[in-house]
Amino acid sequence: xxxxxxxxxxxxxxxxLQEKFAEYSWAVYRKMEGKMxxxxxxxxxxxxxxxxxxxxxxxARDAGVVASRDMVAVDQASLDLIIxxxxxxxxxxxxxxxxxxxxxxxxxxxxxxxxxxxxxISI
Numbered sequence: 001x002x003x004x005x006x007x008x009x010x011x012x013x014x015x016x017l018q019e020k021f022a023e024y025s026w027a028v029y030r031k032m033e034g035k036m037x038x039x040x041x042x043x044x045x046x047x048x049x050x051x052x053x054x055x056x057x058x059x060a061r062d063a064g065v066v067a068s069r070d071m072v073a074v075d076q077a078s079l080d081l082i083i084x085x086x087x088x089x090x091x092x093x094x095x096x097x098x099x100x101x102x103x104x105x106x107x108x109x110x111x112x113x114x115x116x117x118x119x120x121i122s123i
Contacts, residue, residue: 014095018102026109029071038074040066042081047094059090072112076103 029036045060046052063081068074079099083089092098107114 014097015101018097018099019105022102022106022109022111025071025106026111029111036071037067037069038071040074040078042066042078045082045090047090059094060086068116070112070116072103072106072114073116075099075106076114077116077118079103 042063042065044055044058044062046055046057047059048056060082063078063085066074066078066081068077079089079091082091089098089100103114106112
């Protein structure tokens with residue numbers, strides 16, 4: 001994408017895009033199953049994906065680092081931390097679609113579970 005280009009996605013296609021993210025992850029997961037761990041640095045949360053060439057101001061405060069061998073659980077825990085901390089789903093506010101939709105689809109595909117046990121570690 002050229003510098004300064006703007007990507008526009010129709011809100012009606014966000015759910016389909018979220019499904020595709022989960023489905024493409026499934027292909028990698030099946031190839032690497034049991035050989036991965038997942039880390040989410042829940043820092044500098046902006047309204048768009050890190051893949052965008054530009055960034056807006058953060059829409060949520062930093063919530064720390066989340067780690068798991070379950071890719072769905074790590075994302076669900078990260079989303080839950082942000083929602084709990086901010087009192088709202090900041091991603092849904094900006095895109096019109098909650099990340100829970102993508103996580104539910106990933107769980108249905110067998111990529112992991114949305115259920116988790118959060119263990120806090122202070123360093």
